[in-house]
Amino acid sequence: MIKLLTSWLTAKQFSAKPLKTKLTISVVLVASLLSACASKIDEQQHQQLMKSFITDTEIATQLTGQDEINWWQQLNSVQLNQLVKDALANNHDLKTSQLQLQSALAKLRVEKSDFLPQGGLEIGAQRTSIADNISRQSSANLALNWQLDLFGRINALVDAANASAMSQAEQLRALQIEVISSVVKGFMSYQGNMQKQQIISLQVAALKKSILVLSAQVEEGIANELDLNRTRAQLSQQQALLPETSYALYKDLSTLALLTGRLSGDIKLTNEQKIFDLPFEVTLAQPSSAIALRPDISQALYQFSQANSLSVAASKALLPDISLSAFVGVLSLGSSQLSNSQQQWQIAPQIQWSLLSYPALLAQRDAQQYLSEAAYSQYQQVVLAAINDSELSLQLLTKHLKQKRFADKRFQFAHQAFMQANAMYQEGQIPYLELLDARQDVLIAQENAVNATISSSLAKVSAYQAFNGRWSYGLITL
Template identity: 45%
Template structure:
């Protein structure tokens, strides 16, 4: 387990990984089936490897909040999108079974009776038995459709991993935003209480002729400036709960949260740690989804090419002809075997156009795959930069708050000694208020940057959440 603190190393590793994936994407169709299976088993092995490291696969538990742990567990069980993804995966596996069944003879029981009259002659015929049709996959169309179904099932499985990562990151992010907004509300209320107390003292001084009405009006302006922050904070708090409600499959009124006053401060020094970060990026669900989409479109392109050639099949029948009541004779027994070759020569232009269209879709899937690689790498690098800059911002915000509070204390002492007018004290207090609010915002931003970093490197831990 290594800390993400070497930016240049991460960039070089990401670049090497991108070149490796690009080379994999440019392989021929004949190699894609083995690439598909190898990548799948590599993902499973990596998931097993991560399962041995709970600190990484369940990174949100390192924040030591039982409330957050419960929210994440509930979301993974109750999220509607995850439930839908599970059903789509089940359907994809069933569709794969259907395609694999096409390898074998198809058919069933048949019963038919005909009675017709021609020029007054009545003729009756009956037929009862079993028929079958076996299409020979000489040109690989059925095999290609099976490969496409396999790729689709793996793609849907990766979508489950992607959704799980989004659910966990979304719950953690909304939870910390709610905690941060609660902290901001607490600080604003404390500031309002302090200003109200100073107004009482100031009003008494005005009544005694030691202060002017201007000082009172400026203080009231400062008071209402703080009060104006509360509606925005309340709206943000409700939005946080509404987001959590969607992720948990509940309503905002059902979400019950408690304020953990020191949660942000206690977790700011918690480092972001990952197992094999380069590999975690290369196995991001988004890349895997694009990879399997490419495999699916390539297989469908092969199937469209195979449709240009003849369909060769064998059909057969075994049963009884013209059975009469319960009197059956040997002449009633019947069977037949019919080899067939169907070649849609007249449909050649249409089939050729379809094959070209599918080939274009495969090329488009390749371009999307390569773009996904570039986007994921950019996102991971941006997350690292953002986390580093957010930490720097937090450090500067804390220093600003320290000096602003020192200045306010000094201004208060000088005012009480008669060495400073009240308006200068108001300015110093305003600076301290703004600095305190900026410090809280910086804490929230730094915490969210950490969560975004885990999300950007979700190729490992997201595979341990759902089967």
């Protein structure tokens, strides 16, 4: 079947070293997978077909390697691992989504109960006085009403409720992915901003020392005011960066606090800048499954299944309703204590057909069919967006890895140039202003190198966030 469907495809190739992607996509493929559906959607079958389709696209096959389950543990950070566990346990958005899932499961049980007879036990006693004539009566009855689902309307409603519950479960999984990815990004950003703050503090201290030396030289007539003022300007420039990094650190703590259900003051993090030196790589055991099992794709499929089932139920409402009513009980005339009672029972088959309501029922069926088509179109869009998102995350990772490599080289050369300029200045070969320019170059290069390191690490997290289909299922083992 896949071979037949892939004949609809148009091949396009995207390549970028060191990551390569080959994408073969078409909305027509997804349409052909689902256009033949007439009643209940077979979610497992379509997930398998989707996995085969993603495999044919050959996205990120070169990243195949170690299993990505609990991928953030590559960083060997006890603090980060604890933050992830706290977020999964205490995040209020997750708790809200879990309660909504429980509500959806309860609604599913309500729909399933319609397969069973409905009714109950009724016991009553009555005493009446008319013109001093007192009469007594008592009864006990067990009444049942059984809606016979001969045409499958109730079954379609149960399928819709089940799809709604599964959709809510996928929404919960998507939220877990977002929470974990945000925690890892927030922790990395905090450690990166802490590193930048330390670098700026060291530069401020070095510039202050230089100003003291220059001030003494100006008084002795060895240096001039221009060199001193240029150094003071550079010091002010670096000092102006400290409030920004302080705010960035607080913002990271605030983000982590919100994700873990706490206040900013309750989070204390220590320096773990070693995470940027560890071999943190993006590897996927099964790249095709990592995309095909994404919760946004599964949720869109379940939403389409729910809309399709409701459309079937609306069509079945055009057919007669067949039910069976029955009761059995005892009746006592002249007594309020069920004495001298008489048995009674009744069985009443019933057919009800709302012929006069046909125009309204037809309009309702048409409305639900339009909603089903809309859900199907949304499913197509989600699949396309998921594939594009996966490719874009790889392109972003490629860009930041290249930028990091060049930024590291720039800092290396700038540092060498500064050391050479310092030696030449000490020997009197160049004026102080050239040494100051060399210092400024190395400061900018160092800041760019740190930013590139942080950006590349965050891009790796974004890649895992995009290829989330497999590791998100492994969260239940935490």
